[in-house]
Amino acid sequence: MDNQELINFFRQAALEVDLAMQADLASIESGLLGEVLFHGIFNGGKRIRPQLTLICAELTDGARRPDRQRILDLAIVFEYLHAASLFHDDVIDHADQRRGKPTANAIWGVSPVILAGDYLLSRAMTKAGAVGGAEAMALVGRATEAMVEAEFLQARTAAENNTSEENYFKVAAGKTGALIAAACEAGVYLGGGSPEQRAAIRLYGENIGLAFQIIDDLLDYQGDPARTGKAVGNDLGEGKMTLPLLHAMRRAGLEDRATLEEVLAADGDGKTARFAEVMDLIGKYDGFVYARGRANELIAAGLAGLSCFRAGRELQILKGLAGYVLRRDK
Template sequence: MGLDTPNHKPHDVLAGLLSGDMDRVNALIRQRMASRHAPRIPEVTAHLVEAGGKRLRPMLTLAAARMCGYEGDDHVKLAATVEFIHTATLLHDDVVDESEKRRGRPTANLLWDNKSSVLVGDYLFARSFQLMVETGSLRVLDILANAAATIAEGEVLQLTAAQDLRTSEDIYLQVVRGKTAALFSAATEVGGVIAGVEEAQIRALHDYGDALGIAFQIVDDLLDYQGDASSTGKNVGDDFRERKLTLPVIKAVAAASDEERRFWKRTIEKGDQRDGDLEEALRLLRLHGTLEATRDDALGWTEKAKASLGLLPESELRDLLIDLADFVVARVY
């Protein structure tokens, strides 16, 4: 499959294959984000939900269920649940990060206010639990509730780790597993659970989502230092300006001389950033080869994701999920 051809990107092909299910998911999302008493809720939610995101996480739930032969309706509810959880975390993240742009558009907290973003995020979390309960599966509820708790835990850990030069790659991975991979792995795992496949396959689906989510976040962090703002919706160096200690910088700090460490301490820990500091940060990342090393890490997680699907039956959907894992890292070539 030609990953470099715009019309054949794996997530686009996946969206086409799952278009009927996705139409039902989108209709359910619009129905459940309505509020008779608080019109601001659908206003704020629609701003994010209708922003043209790839809907990757709900598609993973639909794909996993269909790949496992599921023919019921609960995968639609679970896909909407996953999207609500994701949207709630985005609303909260933008408040925490004091962000002004997401997907190239103004954030909800900028257009409305922090209070609206936090409270509407809470509303979406509540809606997500209502939806998952409707499946009648305690196991599904357990998986998604654990994911929601892990996401919050990862965000809190990031608060203390993001500007601490002692943050190791292990702690970074723990943060990434929380804030990103937990929802990816839950999204794929619940698809296998409602399809009633054997435990080894459910575990394989979890492992695929976990590895894909880690690769996805590592690539996002890498694109911050070498991406194209027109396609990422972020400016190069946003993470540096926001003093986020991501994997490329963690690797550079580990290899730093005393003088270089003083630079990172001033810019990241103390937040004393001056003209030319971003250029110096980029020079140090290139000097120590940390961008290439970070990409290699992402490739390693991609390979783990692909290998885990070996336990699933051969199908077009399985091939697309393998291609999707490759495409995640292809963004940084």
């Protein structure tokens, strides 16, 4: 499966997901609630989570596989959860812009956006229960709780200047990995997969999420703004301890470490002003090489487990997606 085939596949699946969400949300009574939800959900997102559910539901032999509509109904749960978390994140961060457009809270204020997030969270969980029963509910519940716990862990480690790599991975696993893993596992569950297959796809999903996050970290230093559509150095400016920097901090000699700490202690503009210097130090201590190596390892480990599924088009797509996560430059 070449790159274009992969892109075509995902484009088609995204369309199917969008149509399912539009039909599902038609029952909302309040006009404003509907507007807020549509603004947040139909924002050019790639629908990666529901697409994974759709693919993973087809991975198994599927004698017990339900019809396409039921799979779609469970798939959109994961887009709803993602959108709910973005609504609340944007309120918490006072964010005005997302993907170059005004956020819902910038347009309508905090109140309807908090409520819209609650509505989506509730609707997602109800839907998961209705379509996939208590088992799907438990999957979704664990992922949502992990996302919240990760936010608290992130806030605490930031407050404590905790720079352990273990914490970095714990936060990334909760914030990004947990929901992707749940989306994958939900598909295999619907498709009637074995416990071994469910464990394998969880690992794939979690590692895809972690690798995605690491590549995000790299692009924030090394990306081409003309490709990514955003300036480099945001993470440093915000004092975010991402993997390349964490590695450099750990490996640096006393003097270089002191320099990095001095930069991190400066205010936002002060940090940004010394971006090139930090880039050089990360490079000197192989922070970028190390981070990319970790992403490669994670993807390799995630893919290795997939041997418990039959070979076929869906497995090709999962491998293609893993390759895309590593290769992406935007």
